Amino acid sequence: MLASGRHRRGRPQRHLADMSDAEAAEAMASFGLPQFRARQLASHYYGHLDVDVSGFTDLPADRREEIGRLFLPPLITEVTHQTADEGMTIKTLWRLFDGSLIESVLMRYPTRATLCISSQVGCGMGCPFCATGGLGLTRNLSTAEILEQVRVAARMMRDGQVAGGPGRLSNVVFMGEGEPMANYRSVVTAVRRISAPETKGFGISARNITVSTVGVVPGIRRLSAEGLPIRLAVSLHAPDDALRDELVPMNRRFDTAQVLDAAHDYFLATKRRVSIEYALMRGINDQERHARELARRLNHYGDDWVHVNPIPLNPIEGSRWTASKPEDEDRFLEVLHAAGITATLRDTRGSDIDGACGQLAARAVEGAGQTMDGDVPTVS
Incomplete structure (x- = not known):
């Protein structure tokens, strides 16, 4: 009711x-x-x-x-936006009913248009190199707050408000603010609506929807049973527990073996290759030995089940976490390819604006003198 x-x-x-x-x-x-x-x-x-x-x-x-x-109450209101890549990338800062701020990023490519959306206000995962992690967690988004990000972007594409003229939103990735598995019900309900036929949903193929996680294993296993042919992306960022404990605090709860086992089981259940997201950080996780260990861990499962996306880090101003040298990025890819691992260096967008997730919101929060309290949520 x-x-x-x-x-x-x-x-x-x-x-x-x-x-x-x-x-x-x-x-x-x-x-x-x-x-x-x-x-x-x-x-x-x-x-x-x-x-x-x-x-x-x-x-x-x-x-x-x-x-x-x-x-149809208004749920999100634009505060500001930034454009990059000659108008092909639009990053929007939204204000919600309670004054909370979230971000979404619309990126147009020659053959597709991808929207990166938020599922929480801030994030409680605490990854030290991530701008959103510095905000802490405020709350989960409702299903409608998630879907409104998609509706507005789809309308922008349809009406030609993105450089390149009218087009269609074709891909949605849950890679903005928040840990999607920690807002499980709202995220899965949103996925079903995004992929439902038009008049019941936005008609975007489920195969063009990606849900990312830092490795919340119960959420991965739950998603495996949903019968949704969406892509799972695991933000691994390190090939071993010692390093990942530092980079991804959730690893102390679900270690690399548990995360990779769950991800491989997702592949077996859905027949969809899993994306391994790996932010390359200079001198920290980007050396040849890291690539070799990553390849060894992934090849342990014996089938072509992953696609690795090494990502040049979009650094946060004032942070010690810095992007890798180009020669280290190249060598990292070479090692993976030599080991038979499919890998593609991620095309970074928004490098000339506040491109990393949370940067625009963080600036707005600082400017307003707000504070946000962090917490580590459970799967709900």
Whole structure:
């Protein structure tokens, strides 16, 4: 049942995108409207990417404003945006109902358009080289707050608001702020809506959706059983426990063996190759010995189950974590290729703006004098 027009304390107002089809129909009936109005509203939202009820002529004119207030409350408001790569990359800072800030990044390539979205406000994983980790965790996003990032980006592509003219949003990656597995229910519900046919969802192929994790093993195993052909990306960043304990604190809870075992089982369950994300940091994890150990660990499983993405680090201002030398990046790739590992150096976007996740939000938080408390969430 839909609550009143006011949001519950600490939570955004429930939105159409938070509801199943049956819940939306029931909510519509509870306000004295035919249940089929829910399908009409969903067609506008998902199919036409529209939230301006004043133009929804298939809805009764005397109820449109009320329907908009009850089912389509504004959830994200643009604070600012930055552009890079000759207008092909747009990074947006959003303000939520409670004043929290999140980011999303829309990146257009010759053959695709990819949106990187946030699943939490901040992050509780505490990785020291990550700008978002420095923010700490504020809260999880609702399903609708996640989906609104997708709707706005899809509309921008459709309406030609990204350099290159009108196009279509084709890929979504959960690689923005937050640990998706720590907001499991909202993320999986959002994935199902993103990939549902238009009028019920955004019609983006599930095979073009990627969910990343620093290695929350229960979440990986749970996702394996969902029957979703999405890609799993594991942010490994180190080939052994001693180094990964420093770079990814979650490793002290789920070590590299547990993470890689779960990731390989995901491959077996879905037949989708797993992406291993590996941020290259100068003199820390980018030497030939690290590449050899990484290859050994991955080849232990004996099948072509991973694609490694070494990522040149987008450094945080004032941080000791620095991007690798180009020659070290090249040698790292050479070692992986020689070991039979498929690997591609990630094309970094936004290097001339606050490109790393959390940088834009961190600047805004500092400017506003806000503080955020961190925590390590559990899978929910």
